[in-house]
Amino acid sequence: MDTYYFTEMPYAAFPESEADKFPSMRLTFPNTYFDPNTAHDLFKRYLDEFQFAEETGFDGLMINEHHNTPSCMDVEVNITGGILARVTSTAKILMLGNMLPTSDNPVRLAEEIAMLDVISGGRIISGFVRGIGVESWANNSNPVYNRERFEECHDLIIKTWTTPGPFRWEGKHYQYRAVNPWMLPIQQPHPPVWVPGTGSPETVEWAAHNHYTYAAFLTELTVAKELFQNYRTIAAADGWEPGPDKFAFMICCHVNETDEKAQETGKAFMWRMGHPLRGPKEYFAPPGYFSQAGTAANARRRSRPLNAMSYQELQDDYHLVVGSPETVTKKLRHIKDELGIGALLLEAQGGPMSHEDTMRSLKLLGTEVIPALRD
Amino acid sequence: MAATFTEEFVEVAGSKIHVMKGGSGDPLLVLHGAGGNPGWIRYAQALADKYTVYIPSHPGYGQSERPDWLETMNDMACFYTWFMEKQGLDGARAIGFSMGGWLAAEIAVACQHSFSKLMLVDAAGIKPETGEITDIFIISPAQIQELLFYDPKQAPEYEQLYGQEQTPEQQQAAELNREMAVRICWKPYMHDRRLPALLGRVTIPTQIVWGRQDQLVPVECAELFKNAIPGSKLSIIDNCGHLPQIEKPDEFIKIALDFMA
Numbered sequence: 001m002d003t004y005y006f007t008e009m010p011y012a013a014f015p016e017s018e019a020d021k022f023p024s025m026r027l028t029f030p031n032t033y034f035d036p037n038t039a040h041d042l043f044k045r046y047l048d049e050f051q052f053a054e055e056t057g058f059d060g061l062m063i064n065e066h067h068n069t070p071s072c073m074d075v076e077v078n079i080t081g082g083i084l085a086r087v088t089s090t091a092k093i094l095m096l097g098n099m100l101p102t103s104d105n106p107v108r109l110a111e112e113i114a115m116l117d118v119i120s121g122g123r124i125i126s127g128f129v130r131g132i133g134v135e136s137w138a139n140n141s142n143p144v145y146n147r148e149r150f151e152e153c154h155d156l157i158i159k160t161w162t163t164p165g166p167f168r169w170e171g172k173h174y175q176y177r178a179v180n181p182w183m184l185p186i187q188q189p190h191p192p193v194w195v196p197g198t199g200s201p202e203t204v205e206w207a208a209h210n211h212y213t214y215a216a217f218l219t220e221l222t223v224a225k226e227l228f229q230n231y232r233t234i235a236a237a238d239g240w241e242p243g244p245d246k247f248a249f250m251i252c253c254h255v256n257e258t259d260e261k262a263q264e265t266g267k268a269f270m271w272r273m274g275h276p277l278r279g280p281k282e283y284f285a286p287p288g289y290f291s292q293a294g295t296a297a298n299a300r301r302r303s304r305p306l307n308a309m310s311y312q313e314l315q316d317d318y319h320l321v322v323g324s325p326e327t328v329t330k331k332l333r334h335i336k337d338e339l340g341i342g343a344l345l346l347e348a349q350g351g352p353m354s355h356e357d358t359m360r361s362l363k364l365l366g367t368e369v370i371p372a373l374r375d
Numbered sequence: 376m377a378a379t380f381t382e383e384f385v386e387v388a389g390s391k392i393h394v395m396k397g398g399s400g401d402p403l404l405v406l407h408g409a410g411g412n413p414g415w416i417r418y419a420q421a422l423a424d425k426y427t428v429y430i431p432s433h434p435g436y437g438q439s440e441r442p443d444w445l446e447t448m449n450d451m452a453c454f455y456t457w458f459m460e461k462q463g464l465d466g467a468r469a470i471g472f473s474m475g476g477w478l479a480a481e482i483a484v485a486c487q488h489s490f491s492k493l494m495l496v497d498a499a500g501i502k503p504e505t506g507e508i509t510d511i512f513i514i515s516p517a518q519i520q521e522l523l524f525y526d527p528k529q530a531p532e533y534e535q536l537y538g539q540e541q542t543p544e545q546q547q548a549a550e551l552n553r554e555m556a557v558r559i560c561w562k563p564y565m566h567d568r569r570l571p572a573l574l575g576r577v578t579i580p581t582q583i584v585w586g587r588q589d590q591l592v593p594v595e596c597a598e599l600f601k602n603a604i605p606g607s608k609l610s611i612i613d614n615c616g617h618l619p620q621i622e623k624p625d626e627f628i629k630i631a632l633d634f635m636a
Contacts, residue, residue, distance in 0.1 A: 137513065140561075140562055142557065142558070142561040142562060143557065143561075144554060144557050144558045144561070280513075280514075280515065281515065282512065282513050282514065282515060283513070286512065286513070286557070287550065287553040287554045287556075287557045288553075288554040288557045288558065292547070
């Protein structure tokens with residue numbers, strides 16, 4: 001099982017109570033709270049932490065992208081991907097991922113990801129995402145067409161990587177006269193494709209049909225199990241059997257020298273589990289974004305939203321694993337055994353967690369927990 | 376005045392369209408707003424005393440099917456010229472409410488002969504110069520409901536239309552209506568930049584009606600429509616929100632019947 005380090009590169013340098021004054025910390029939270037010089041320092045720090053994660057033993061580094069939110073300063077996964085491609089040398093770079101439906105230029109995306117694969121020497125994992133509902137607003141991309149644009153954008157990117165150019169593309173949402181980018185990926189036939197999900201049945205089905213790795217994000221273990229089982233059932237119907245490499249699971253994780261210390265420093269994750277998940281229903285589920293089946297599945301699965309759960313409840317449900325190296329090893333092993341996953345994605349920096357606490361946690365994870373999980 | 380209407384499905388462009396129909400006399404086509412077809416209510420019955428009133432649910436709304444290709448307001452206008460042709464409604468009188476007013480305006484600019492008289496009520500379709508059309512997609516149905524009226528107490532049918540909590544089935548139907556509105560009105564939101572220029576072509580008698588306190592489509596749009604459509608008349612109803620036909624039905628019905636006569 002590979003272990004990945006992930007941070008959303010949050011900007012928590014303002015009083016958290018300010019968020020209470022607005023409907024959400026996303027989309028419409030005013031950017032007057034943003035200070036670019038503070039962000040400059042944060043980027044330096046976060047990129048150092050990514051480098052250190054590679055040095056200390058993580059197999060991969062995961063980056064993501066959001067818009068209009070202090071919870072994630074990464075606004076372009078291919079920019080951070082480019083930096084990591086150059087400042088690291090062995091870790092896989094998991095971009096989870098490029099938002100396909102909001103892109104108006106899939107060929108440009110195909111070029112950019114190919115260029116990253118070339119610069120990194122074939123270390124790119126190309127995650128493709130629909131973008132949460134907020135991204136439809138922030139990018140003014142019609143949510144009704146989110147899934148069809150996702151699928152057509154994907155089809156065109158894969159064809160761009162695998163079919164000798166030039167060729168023409170006359171699709172519903174995208175049209176090109178001469179698809180023929182000079183830049184093509186090192187990995188053949190193309191970089192691995194991963195897709196994240198929290199429950200939409202269509203996403204699991206689509207991932208299984210395409211043999212892509214499905215990454216369950218902050219779901220309960222029982223839900224992840226159900227989603228993975230759906231994947232296996234669809235794969236079986238298609239006549240193939242997925243190995244552990246087709247399943248990934250993302251949680252928050254923090255290690256300190258003792259359980260007591262970890263419980264204290266790990267509280268920083270409550271920032272991430274709070275305001276960034278709060279907001280009007282329409283922000284997260286614009287009309288048409290979820291299919292009727294997806295809405296029904298979500299309603300059935302999530303008994304309580306994460307931001308209504310206590311620190312202890314989040315830990316009880318394995319959304320957040322906090323403790324000494326021994327405690328965390330035991331819990332992560334439980335997750336690994338329960339889910340049969342090939343990749344564990346650890347969000348090991350969150351909210352206002354300090355550089356010092358992050359570095360100590362990364363070191364303990366890299367030198368004690370990850371080796372123990374390999375046994 | 377008993378409600379007397381029938382319901383039927385008619386096939387247009389391979390899709391089944393739900394139509395409410397009642398009354399007698401010359402045909403009068405009613406085009407509903409983004410929220411969907413509110414049904415056969417007081418104003419419809421009053422108009423049906425003089426006219427044969429047709430209230431279709433737009434493609435993708437309520438029980439009406441949507442042809443796969445229908446994705447824009449212009450597609451919708453094209454669809455409706457087909458519908459009117461099949462129903463023998465060419466040259467009918469027409470009323471368009473809100474988004475349905477935008478639709479009626481698009482039909483009129485596409486085909487001058489579609490209507491003999493046109494009434495636009497708190498119509499979307501033209502971008503305000505100073506204000507904004509309220510984004511109804513990013514707010515909740517309850518918030519929209521609050522913005523619809525100047526004073527809900529003066530709407531005699533308020534209780535009947537909004538008084539009861541929706542069943543899960545009604546909620547789902549409302550969500551699907553909203554999804555259809557998103558499909559055709561997302562961007563540019565609720566307007567078409569060409570429309571003011573193209574409305575210069577419309578020479579049929581046109582009556583514009585607006586609630587002065589409309590909180591969804593600002594009353595300045597009433598003037599913009601009036602300036603765009605040669606010879607059009609404007610009636611602004613005081614102390615009234617986005618739905619004059621429901622909030623001030625008697626005033627609305629009088630204006631409508633006077634104009635349609």
